[in-house]
Amino acid sequence: MTADSQGFSTRAIHAGQPADPTTGAVVTPIYATSTYLQDGVGRMRGGYEYSRTKNPTRRALEECLAALEEGRHGFAFASGLAAEDTLLRAVCAPGDHVVIPDDAYGGTFRLFDKVASRWGLDYTPAKISDVAAVRAAVTPRTRIVWVETPTNPLLGIADIAALAQLAHDAGALLVVDNTFASPYLQQPLVLGADVVVHSTTKYLGGHSDVVGGALVVDDDSLADELAFHSNSMGAISGPFDAWLTLRGAKTLAVRMERHCDNAERIVEWLGGRDEISHILYPGLETHSGHEVAAKQMRRFGGMVSFRMRAGEEAAVAVCDRAELFTLGESLGGVESLIEHPGRMTHASAAGSPLEVPGDLVRLSVGIEDVEDLIADLARAFGG
Structure with missing residues (x-):
C-alpha cells in the first residue's frame, strides 16, 4: 500500500x-x-x-x-x-x-x-x-x-x-x-x-x-x-x-471527531437561550455559509461564537463566570476555552474595519464530557 x-x-x-x-x-x-x-x-x-x-x-x-x-x-x-x-x-x-x-x-x-x-x-x-x-x-x-x-x-x-x-x-x-x-x-x-x-x-x-x-x-x-x-x-x-x-x-482525527460532537451539542443548547441574539456556527442550516461548508468540510469544527443580546458587558460577564471553560486566548486544545475577542485576541483590530462586535463570545470546545461543559455554561449564564 x-x-x-x-x-x-x-x-x-x-x-x-x-x-x-x-x-x-x-x-x-x-x-x-x-x-x-x-x-x-x-x-x-x-x-x-x-x-x-x-x-x-x-x-x-x-x-x-x-x-x-x-x-x-x-x-x-x-x-x-x-x-x-x-x-x-x-x-x-x-x-x-x-x-x-x-x-x-x-x-x-x-x-x-x-x-x-x-x-x-x-x-x-x-x-x-x-x-x-x-x-x-x-x-x-x-x-x-x-x-x-x-x-x-x-x-x-x-x-x-x-x-x-x-x-x-x-x-x-x-x-x-x-x-x-x-x-x-x-x-x-x-x-x-x-x-x-x-x-x-x-x-x-x-x-x-x-x-x-x-x-x-x-x-x-x-x-x-x-x-x-x-x-x-x-x-x-x-x-x-x-x-x-x-x-x-x-491523534488529530479522533480528537476532531470529539471536538465536533461536543460543539454540536453545545450549539443545540445555546439555541434555547434567550440571552443570545446570534449563534455563529457553520453547522447550522441558518448559517449563510452552511452549504459551502458542507461541500468542502468533513464536519463543521469545534469553534463556536455567539453574540449576547444585552451587549458587551453581558458577554464579558459570561466569560468571567465560566469555570470549566478556561478564560484564555488560543484554541484547539483538548481543554475548552472561552474568550472575549474584542478585548483579547482581536484587540489589535479595535478601531479598524476589522473590529469585532463587543457582544461577541468565542468558544473553543474541548473534548471533556459535554454534559459538564453545558452545566458550566449554564452557570456562566446565571442558571
Whole structure:
C-alpha cells in the first residue's frame, strides 16, 4: 500500500516517521543538535549540515503535515505568524497588494497593518464569503488572495474552489489559513489553493503545550522559495517543539471527531437561550455559509461564537463566570476555552474595519464530557 492510498489516521501516525534505523525506535527521536558530522568537505549525510537549514525531527513533522494536507512540501515554523511572515517575504515585494478577510485573526491583521505595510505591502479587507466582494477588491497589483475558512472569530466560510479560480484568473495565489478546520476536516490544496497556512499551536498540536506554525504547498518552485526564505529568515521550529506537534498530529482525527460532537451539542443548547441574539456556527442550516461548508468540510469544527443580546458587558460577564471553560486566548486544545475577542485576541483590530462586535463570545470546545461543559455554561449564564 502506498502512502497516497492510505487513510488519514494512518498517514498521521506513519508519514515521515519510519522506525529509527539505528535502534528500531517507533517514535521519531528528538534530534537536539545544532550541527552534524560531515564525511568530507561538502559530503553531508542525508543533506544535514546545520539545524536551522534542516533537522530530522522537524523534517519528520514537515513530511507528515504535507501528507495530511495532500501536498508535496511542508515547512514547520516557530509560530503561525512566523509562517505567515516568511510566506509574505517569499512571495511579495514592495508595492504588491493582498486581499485579506474583513474579519481576519487579529494577529494576522496586525502583521499586515503594522509590519508588512512598513515595507510597502498594501492590503484590502474584503468579505471572503462573497466572491463578488473579493473580485472587487482585487487589483492589478494583487499577489495573494488570503482567506481563513472558517474565519476567526466570526466563523465565516469561503468557497475555496471559487476563490482559487478567481485568484488564478488574476495572476495571484490563493492562501488558505486552515487552522480552524485542521487538515482532518478540510484540505484546501485539493480544492485548488496554492498555499495552506496553519498555526500548529492549535488543533494539530492539540494539547496547549507547544507553539508552532506551518506552510504546505504543491508547487516545486514555490517550495524552493519557501525553503530559501525559511533558512534565510530562521524562524524555524525547534526539534522539541516539532516532536510535540508530531505527537499531537497522531491523534488529530479522533480528537476532531470529539471536538465536533461536543460543539454540536453545545450549539443545540445555546439555541434555547434567550440571552443570545446570534449563534455563529457553520453547522447550522441558518448559517449563510452552511452549504459551502458542507461541500468542502468533513464536519463543521469545534469553534463556536455567539453574540449576547444585552451587549458587551453581558458577554464579558459570561466569560468571567465560566469555570470549566478556561478564560484564555488560543484554541484547539483538548481543554475548552472561552474568550472575549474584542478585548483579547482581536484587540489589535479595535478601531479598524476589522473590529469585532463587543457582544461577541468565542468558544473553543474541548473534548471533556459535554454534559459538564453545558452545566458550566449554564452557570456562566446565571442558571
